[in-house]
Each structure stands twice: as C-alpha cells, then as structure tokens.
Amino acid sequence: MILYISLFSIITSAIIAIYNWRINRNALLLTGIFVIFSTYGLTHYFTVYYQDPFWTAIFYGNFSPYWYLPGPLLYLYTRNTLTDKPVFSSWKDTFHLLPFVIQVINMAPYIFSSFDYKLGIARLINADINNVRTLGAGFLISPGISFVTRPSLIIIYACASIFLLIKYRQKERKNLTSNKQNKLVYNWLLTLILVTLFVAANFLALTIKLYVAPVNKVVLESVLAYNISGIAYAILPLALIVFFPKILYGIPIATFAVKAKKTNLVAVGDPLTETAKVIEAYIQKEKPYLYPDFALEDIEEALDIPKHHITYCFAYILNKKFTAYRSWIRVEHAKELLKGGSADSLSIDGIGSQSGFPSRSSFYATFKAETGMTPSQFLENLA
Structure with a gap:
C-alpha cells in the first residue's frame, strides 16, 4: 500500500507543478514537500518490505539529504503565501538550505560510491534490517543523529509556520471574516501544517523507539502510522487539483492599489476587485487581444501585476x-x-x-461556440 500511495502522491504533485508553476511558482515549494515525503515512503517500502537489493541500493541513503527540506519548504511556502512573496525572495532564504547542504556533504562519499558497493550494503540491510543503524551512513553524522534530526527539523519549522499563521490572523482578522479566498487559503495552510506536524511527530516517536527496541519490531508496529501518513499526503494534492484549485492562487493582496486609484475604480468585497477592473480597462483600451500571440505575460509586463493575481482576477472576479x-x-x-x-x-x-484570431479555423470555431452561428450566418442575419 505504501508503494501505491507514494507513487500516486508523486503523480498528483507533478500535475500541480506542471499546471501551476508558471502562474504561481510557490506551487513548486508545495510540490517539493509532497514529492520528498513520497520518496521517504518509497525508500521505506523498498528497504523494509520489498527487500530487493537493486531497488534498496537505489533508494537507501541516496535521498536522505532531501529529507531535510520539507521543513524549510513548508515555512517558505507559508510565509510566501501569506505575504505574496516569490520563491526565495531574499538571499537570506538560502540559509534554510544549510541542513540539506550539510547532509549532502555528509553523505557524499556514499552517494558517489559505486553501485556495487551500494548493492553490498543493500544485501546486508535486506538480510537484517537492524543494520540500518550503522550501514550506509555519512562520514560526519551517524545514522542515529540523522534519524532524529530529520523529523525534529520539520517539527521546528512547522511550529514556526504556525507562528506566522497566528501573526497573520491577528493582523488580518477582518479579511479572514469577509473574504472567502483568504479564509480558504488560511484553512488550507493550517491543515497542511498540522498534517505535516502530525507526521513528523509520529516519525520522531518511532525513531526514539529504535534506541530501545529492535528495528524490525518498531517497523512492524509502524505499519499503520506509515499508511495513515501516506494517505494524508496523497489526499492533500488530490484535493487541490479536484476540489480546491483556488488555493493555488494564494491570498489576494492588493499590491496594485496605487496604480488602481488613478482609474477611480472602487474595490468591493474582494481585495483584488479593483485590480481586476484595471486589467479589464487596460484590455478594453489598448486592445492587446488583437495580436494573435496575446498572453497572460503581456498583461503582467504591461501592468506589473503578479501572474497569479491576474489569473485569480479572471477566474474569480471577471468569472x-x-x-x-x-x-x-x-x-x-x-x-x-x-x-x-x-x-x-x-x-x-x-x-x-x-x-486577433491566429487562424481561419480558430476564428470560425470560436465564433460559433460564442454565438451559435458562423461569421457568415451572423452577417446574413444582419441583412
């Protein structure tokens, strides 16, 4: 079951990234969280259950540096969503990657060792799972310390993310009450953080057990916990795609308000109502749609509005x-x-x-879809 859950989560996460990274690149942070947790599930499956030396050699140890990233990615995703900042908006954000870099250095001798060497390690682990305590370790940090620090780091960052939510709630209590999009995204962030915190705390508890019980006994007892965690992380990306795609547009923050005031338009309800009217006024006046290659990027460049705000305005304000x-x-x-x-x-x-139609066929098809008749029939009706 862990295998199928992990693969499903990777596929749905890839769909999120493919269809949303151009609009809101913070979706890449979210995808990273889901995919990294899924690789942990795959490693657990191939190391503990499938016990095939080839697949164990591929997964065991090679992905361990990435397991230091979910915490930082969660924090950056939460912060960027609440403040409408882009991915890695400051050079200081790179400091969050230090645990990952340290683990890459720690595991470099093993990661770059020959595949035959890794196969030998894999066979020993498949023969006795308790060998994970000592085999395939880095040269700086012992496996025991790695096992503890990975979930601990996620818990620390999850708590920091909750602190960001608390500050946002105190500051934007009015928007959370009046604006459905703000409330939806806020509740999504809270759910994501709490699920992540639950999974990390569960893993940390299981890791601590490894010090007082045989690994195979702890693994056997952890089957239910792994399945519950996996299902949770499979449901989250699926829910985004099917039920709550609006979450990926983020919280609407009217950073365009200064320019919008020049149009004397009044915002009603949604913080981006005014921005939507500015976009519509620009299109009506400048007629960029008369160019066949007119795209979202043209509006973004002309008005200096974030692309995910433009997409949100079209989908949920202009309908x-x-x-x-x-x-x-x-x-x-x-x-x-x-x-x-x-x-x-x-x-x-x-x-x-x-x-502005790029071809005759697109003109005829689109015209008929909009009016129920061809351009020629429309012209005849005018006579």
Missing part, C-alpha cells in the same frame, strides 16, 4: 478564465466589425485576422 475571456472579446470585436460594414472591404477571414 472567465483568461483563454475564455480572450476568445469572447475577440468575437465581440469581430461582431462589431461585421456590424460596421467591414465585410464590404474585408473577407470573413480578414475580419478574423483583424480580430
């Missing part, structure tokens, strides 16, 4: 995803050209080109 809005406004422009008599001097295909 159309960007691609749907772009198609709609291009069709509206084509309809105005047809109504204005442009068909007297331009072909139907020319009107599609003048409206």
Whole structure:
C-alpha cells in the first residue's frame, strides 16, 4: 500500500507543478514537500518490505539529504503565501538550505560510491534490517543523529509556520471574516501544517523507539502510522487539483492599489476587485487581444501585476478564465466589425485576422461556440 500511495502522491504533485508553476511558482515549494515525503515512503517500502537489493541500493541513503527540506519548504511556502512573496525572495532564504547542504556533504562519499558497493550494503540491510543503524551512513553524522534530526527539523519549522499563521490572523482578522479566498487559503495552510506536524511527530516517536527496541519490531508496529501518513499526503494534492484549485492562487493582496486609484475604480468585497477592473480597462483600451500571440505575460509586463493575481482576477472576479475571456472579446470585436460594414472591404477571414484570431479555423470555431452561428450566418442575419 505504501508503494501505491507514494507513487500516486508523486503523480498528483507533478500535475500541480506542471499546471501551476508558471502562474504561481510557490506551487513548486508545495510540490517539493509532497514529492520528498513520497520518496521517504518509497525508500521505506523498498528497504523494509520489498527487500530487493537493486531497488534498496537505489533508494537507501541516496535521498536522505532531501529529507531535510520539507521543513524549510513548508515555512517558505507559508510565509510566501501569506505575504505574496516569490520563491526565495531574499538571499537570506538560502540559509534554510544549510541542513540539506550539510547532509549532502555528509553523505557524499556514499552517494558517489559505486553501485556495487551500494548493492553490498543493500544485501546486508535486506538480510537484517537492524543494520540500518550503522550501514550506509555519512562520514560526519551517524545514522542515529540523522534519524532524529530529520523529523525534529520539520517539527521546528512547522511550529514556526504556525507562528506566522497566528501573526497573520491577528493582523488580518477582518479579511479572514469577509473574504472567502483568504479564509480558504488560511484553512488550507493550517491543515497542511498540522498534517505535516502530525507526521513528523509520529516519525520522531518511532525513531526514539529504535534506541530501545529492535528495528524490525518498531517497523512492524509502524505499519499503520506509515499508511495513515501516506494517505494524508496523497489526499492533500488530490484535493487541490479536484476540489480546491483556488488555493493555488494564494491570498489576494492588493499590491496594485496605487496604480488602481488613478482609474477611480472602487474595490468591493474582494481585495483584488479593483485590480481586476484595471486589467479589464487596460484590455478594453489598448486592445492587446488583437495580436494573435496575446498572453497572460503581456498583461503582467504591461501592468506589473503578479501572474497569479491576474489569473485569480479572471477566474474569480471577471468569472472567465483568461483563454475564455480572450476568445469572447475577440468575437465581440469581430461582431462589431461585421456590424460596421467591414465585410464590404474585408473577407470573413480578414475580419478574423483583424480580430486577433491566429487562424481561419480558430476564428470560425470560436465564433460559433460564442454565438451559435458562423461569421457568415451572423452577417446574413444582419441583412
């Protein structure tokens, strides 16, 4: 079961990264947390249950430096989401990677050793799981210290993340009450942190048991705990994809408020309502949709608004995803050209080109999807 849970979590996490990293790169931090926990599950499965020397040699020891990253990634993801900062917004953030770097140095002799050497270690571990206490260790830090410090570091960072949530709640209590997006993301962060804290505390308790009981006995007793932890970390990314995709847009923070005031637009309800109106006003005035390669990046560059804010504004304030809005406004422009008599001097295909459609087929298909008729039929109805 651990194998399938871990693989499923990796797949769903990859989907999150592929479809969201261009919009909100903090999604990469979230994906990193899920994937790293999954590699721990795979290592546990191949080392303890499957007991195949080949797979044990691949997983055992080689991934241990990465197990020092979930804590820092959780903290950075929480902080960046609450403050709307980008990934590693300051050079000081690299200090959070020090435990990972130290473990890379510690494990370097083993990681870069020959595969035959690792196979020998794997066979000894498969023969007696208690050998994990001494075999495949780094040259600076003993396995026992590594076993304890990994979950301990996650617990420390999880507690620091809870502290960030408490400060945010005290400061933004009004927004948490009035804005659904803020409340949704806040509750998501709290759930993620508490689940992570539960899993890390469980692992730490099991690790402490290793000092007073044989490894195989502790492993046997930990089956339920590993399964519960794995299921929790498989459900979280799945829930994001299927039920709560809005979480990935983060907490809307109106950093664009200074420019927005120039338009005399009044924000109502959502903190980014004003920003959404500024975006819409820009599109209506500058007509960037008339260019076939018009994309989110053009709005981001023109208005200096974070891309995940733009995506959020389209999806949840303007109530159309960007691609749907772009198609709609291009069709509206084509309809105005047809109504204005442009068909007297331009072909139907020319009107599609003048409206920003990249091809004849996309013009006809989109126009019919929006209006229920082809451009030619629309023109005939005008006569």
